[in-house]
Amino acid sequence: MDEKDWTDWPEEFANAYRRAGHWRDRTLSELLCDQARDLGERIALVSPSGRLSYAELDTRVTHLARGLADLPVRPGERVLLQLPNREEYVIALFALLRIGAVPILAPPSLGRADLVALTRLSAAAVHVVADRHGRRDLGPVAAEVARACPSLRRLVVAGDPGTGNGIALGALEEKGAALTGGFPDVSPNALALLLLSGGTTGTPKLIPRTHADYAYNARASAEVCGVGADSVYLAVLPVSHNFTMVSPGLLGVLCSGGTVVLCPDPSPTTALALVETEGVTITSLVPALVPHWLDEAARGGRNLSSLEVLQVGGSRLDDTTARRVRPELGCGLQQVFGMAEGLNNYTRLDDPEDIVCTTQGRPLSPSDEVLVVDEEGRPVPPGQPGELLTRGPYTLRGYYRAREQDRLCFTAEGFYRTGDLVTRTERGDLVVVGRVKDQVNRAGEKIAAVEVEEHLLAIPGVRAAALVGVPDPFLGERAVAVLVAGGHRPSVAEVRGLLLERGVAAFKVPDEVRFAAVLPLTGIGKVDKRRLRTELGSS
Template identity: 65%
Template sequence: SGSGSGSGSGWDDGGADPGDVALLLLSGGTTGLPKLIPRTHDDYAYNARACAQVCALDSETVYLAVLPIGFNFTFACPGVLGTLMAGGTVVVAPDPSPQTAFALVERERVTLTSLTPPLVPHWTDEAASGSWGLGSLTLVQVGGARLPEDQARTLGPALGVTVQQVFGMAEGLINLTRLDDPEDLVCATQGRPVSPDDEVLVVDSDGRPVPDGTPGELLTRGPYTLRGYYRAEEHNRTAFTPDGYYRSGDVVRRLPTGHLVVVGRIKDQINRGGEKIAAVEVEEQLLTHPAITAAALVGVPDERWGERSVAFVVCAGAAPGAREVAAHLKERGLAGYKTPDEIVRVPGLPLTAVGKVDKAALAQELLRR
């Protein structure tokens, strides 16, 4: 590399300022059109460094990237950047299958990796075979979507690791459970903000703060959260409050400890005859049925109800009938109007490039039928 524009190499350092845009990330886009998120050199470096400190990374850390590195979670929470900033080593897996990953854990003495919830059952099942040497692995992060509590409780013992839930957004705010959090907080919450300077408000539909424990929209501002989407002036007028809080679109409950419990997305709600159904709540209850290994609830237009709910389920063995599912959900205490109007068995759920369930694809599939 050249030492400057006068070196004869053709290299020009360019004089970048720490506050300049370093990269443009894409918003998730699972419920709408993705937008460009400008992240600056200083805010993104802080993002990675703060996460690395919470995760106690050092020069002995070996991070296994099983999800795409272009995913904010894999890149900087603490991910690749945080590991390299701590002087550690990064190993890149060609695919996220447990067979591939476990072989790399054995060979490279991996200490840390990051998963999305759809991968967790496959990893715990493969670990149960007992033929892998996973002793070096100490911390497994799970993020990108809410991890069902029962899966959170089985993952740690299955892999012999500490589990860390991560709830973040490419727009900025990152929440992590702490390494010394009690099990109930690790398994039942999605963490608390990584920075003491992160500001969080949970508000009702009129923008008024709600008490702890009450669901509301998450608003945030802080040292590494964006101030506006790239070239999106019209969208920015509604995406931010007048005093600069970013409207995340996430519905959460905040505990007195500061930990957040993700209830769902505002847009991931089904309005059935005026009753609001949070998809994530129904999905978690469906997963408690012993035959159901994966589930996704989507809303489709309906003349009578406005919207009706359709549950796509992946099953191990024989699929339960609609009546059996309804009885199971009733036994679990789910309100009757939240019971799916239709159950569709599928061999697998479509995923986006970063491992989230692609509900837009499922909705399109229903409309094509």
């Protein structure tokens, strides 16, 4: 690990987290080895490609790890891992961890611009990508990223590598099966992987997570979520998302000896069929998917009796929908207010129904420190809204290679400024009431307004641009671009076309485009987004 790349926890905190038993002496890859030894034939992973026992999963990981090391992929090298919910994701993730490489967990939905920015920031040496995602062929984008980023030496493709320069992941695994040899020693305190931050800036930020901190996040979450060896977790949301990874997600389930079922597409029809056939006990959704699940369940025909817990998080679940979950789906609801930066809040499985339906839970760990503060940084009393600050055994102390940004995102005492406005009840439960960060939360997917605004400003004739989230019955928030245009006013379709051409991910393209003569400003001359949101929300 290069000390200069990110800020680690100070020694006294690290020691305290070890003493408390939070941080242990095993890497994520060793945890899988332990399970393969102890659980052998139990089913670890189910996907359209078949069922893998813990032993089989571990063997495939070892083979691919040898194939990757032979490429070579070296310890400490960053690898862009961009795979959807298929078994290769799990195999490649653990294979990279086993050889001490550092995967960057990138969702397949990212656009060229995101991938180029991430590669430049991390100097990633290898891109592991699926041949396709849904109807989208990912090959051409991968080729463009490779051309734009000289650090990328190799392209590894899950599926058909076509005629490009990619090597088939399957071929690497096969080659690795014939190789022998050990793996490097990896410290549990080393950087394990990099997660994407929802972001508030023009360029993406990466979140460093260590083996010890991430393993603790997963293990402690599994405990709070009642996950054990009999649990069957359905991964509906993209597997590269922190929610699906550790809250408790696939890592929490695998380190508890349970079974992970990968849902190949997020449609409720596919998902509910899998709940029945695989006996799913727990799954996680963003609020925007919940009404679709309720509708699909109301159609009948599916036995959902195995389902014990529906976790909902990523954006605010409204209280009315929350109250429908138990009676209509016949399972418990668990609200999850988490962030890839660290802190996870959960309503507890034995909390009164009222708390479960109206709050976003409380911190996972007794060592999580949370403060709710006013604009001057002074703690506010219970019930008063303020910004949530936090530090703890699985919350970052600094972003990856972003010292400048860190000064804004962390207090001098190392608390992470979440940008979320919350109230805290007397009992200690948090309610998310708003946001101070300049971000749109579109159906749980985070869009940094500034990033999209920079692309909007590149459209000929656009003099000023603001992106705001406006309440939407289906998405929670939809992204509205407000433009000040000189002559020609581009249509939504034109804006869409231009942004996609610039490599912006489809989910970040504004849902709506409005025009204004000027943008309203605050007293200090910044665009008054609050006013824009209110005006747009009421028109």
